[in-house]
Amino acid sequence: MKNKLLVIFSLFVFVVQCKKDDDDDSFIVRDYSEQVQVDQELLENFMQTHTYNYEDFNNQLNFDIRIDTITEYNSTKPSLLDLAKIQTIDVQNSEGESISHNLYYIIAREGSNQNISIVDSVYVAYEGKLIDGFTFDKNKFPIWLDMANTIEGFREGVSKLKTGFYDENQDGTINYKSFGVGIFFMPSGIGYYENSTSTLPEYSPLIFSVKLMSHTDTDHDNDGIKSILEDIDGDGKPFGDDTDGDRLWNMYDSDDDGDGILTIDEIDKNDDLIIDDTDDDGVPDYLDPNN
Ligand SMILES: [Ca+2]
Ligand SMILES: [Ca+2]
Ligand SMILES: [Ca+2]
Ligand SMILES: [Ca+2]
Structure with missing residues (x-):
């Protein structure tokens, strides 16, 4: 059961948030713009004073990420902050501002x-x-996760990696090699933010080490359009894109334009492998309620 923590946790988070809204008016969620400053300072202080075993990843083998404090013996190694790149991710606060x-x-x-x-x-x-070194979630052996259900910092980070190759051993076991390995440091606003569990305090900045063995494309609603392509506004994310405004995002909606015809039945009616646009207005039929 442990190996489904991330997925289960995101469902759990949903329950907790509903409860707060309905039952507990006194609960005030911290402001993103202040919390992000606190978290990034904590993360950067940590990253400045630590390094990792980067030498181990110059080959195809399977090593674990080991983060070490920078001390006298390794003082010439670059810090995690020296080695890190930054992607900025906007999070909307309750006033609709992007933080x-x-x-x-x-x-x-x-x-x-x-x-x-x-x-x-x-x-x-x-x-x-956590930045105090406590491990709150771990899968030493790979498991399948639906990234659509994981926290934003995790899925954006992992999507920068590529998968590996594998050999099958004589005993039927699989050996992965030359797979992507990354370390991701995230403020709580792109992690679990105000949500907590028995092992994860609220507002925790997070550090994830990840090995990406393999993947499959998803089509969550089985409508013939891959989930990543159900990104109508072109912001790179299929979240919140909702053509018919029924609050079911296109990636989960089997009738995207709400015209009563399932998307799968109107993508390509003449089977010529070209997506249909009957009135040639640039909007494919499956997104066009008039067709
Ligand atoms: Ca789909
Ligand atoms: Ca989008
Ligand atoms: Ca919809
Ligand atoms: Ca339709």
């Missing part, structure tokens, strides 16, 4: 097979830590 969050990421090894999307199913081994 910029830094996802700090280190690609220990890119991986040599396929690119993946932020809503793919991924086969990953990972460890999630």
Whole structure:
């Protein structure tokens, strides 16, 4: 059961949030713009004083990420902050303002097979830590996760990696090699924010080490359109895109334009492998309620 923590946790989060809204008016969620400053300072202080075993990832083998304090013996090594790149991710606060969050990421090894999307199913081994070193979530052996159900910092980070290759051993076991390995440092606003569990305090900045073995494309609503392509506004994310305004996002809606015809039945009626646009107005039939 443990190996489904991330997925189960996101469902759990939903329950907690509903309860807060309905039952507890006195609960005030912290402001993103202040919390992000606090979290990023904590993360950057940590990253400045730590390094990792980057030398181990210059080959195809399977090593774990080991984060070490910088001390006298390794004082010439670059710090995690030196090694990290930053992707900024906007998070909307309750007033609808966009608050910029830094996802700090280190690609220990890119991986040599396929690119993946932020809503793919991924086969990953990972460890999630707090900056005090406590491990709150871990799967030493890979498991399948639907990235659409994971926290934003996790899926954006993992999507920068590529998958690996594998050999089948004589005993039927699988050996993965040259897969992507990354470390991702995220403020709580792109993590679990005000939500908590017995092992995860609220407003925790998070550190995830991830190995990406394999992936599959997803089509969550089985309508013939891959989930990542159900991104109507073109912001790179199929979340919130909702053509017919019924609050069911296109990636989960089997009738995207709400015209009573299932998307799967109107994508390509003449089977010529071209998406149909009967009135030639640039809007394909499955997104056009008039067709
Ligand atoms: Ca779909
Ligand atoms: Ca979108
Ligand atoms: Ca919809
Ligand atoms: Ca339709």
